Amino acid sequence: MNEVSLFRLYLLRAMYLLVSIGLGLLIWPQILFPSQPWELKQGVVLCMLAAFQLMAMLGLRYPLQMLPVLLWELAWKTLWLGVVAWPQWSSGTLDASNRANASACLWVVILPFVIPWGYVVRHYLTKPGERWRSAKGHAAVTPAA
Secondary structure: OOOOOHHHHHHHHHHHHHHHHHHHHHHHHHHHHOOOOOOOHHHHHHHHHHHHHHHHHHHOOOOOHHHHHHHHHHHHHHHHHHHHHHHHHHHHOOOHHHHHHHHHHHHHHHHHHHHHHHHHHHHHOOOOOOOOOOOOOOOOOOOOO
16 A cells, blocks of 8 residues: 555655755755854854755655655744744834845745655654553663673
8 A cells, every 4th residue: 555645755766856956056066065163053064054954855765764854944933933023023123134044935925835744744743652661571672782
């Protein structure tokens, strides 16, 4: 039984490709050819976005296994838009840099239409999680030294 249609898998792959190309063009030149030393937050953000881009590339091959990457994208952009951009916009204090970021983040409106929500519910919300301790009567597995 195929849980997710081939069409939906291609939509997911297209989303991963969009993220990969967009971030790849934006982030990697800054990482490979820095114009000056980075401050703490700038370095952290660039490295996190580069890692995110690499994870999105894995989504091209494994679109369902990498769904948490898209869920994270949906979560942080929705939070940022709601907690940072919306209050500033509604009070008339949205500055140019936050306006540019809000424009980039608004692409998140595509994600709810691409994510296979039935799959998400079955595999992340209703499926039993992994156990927290060893099974009764079985010795705990310890890594080889």
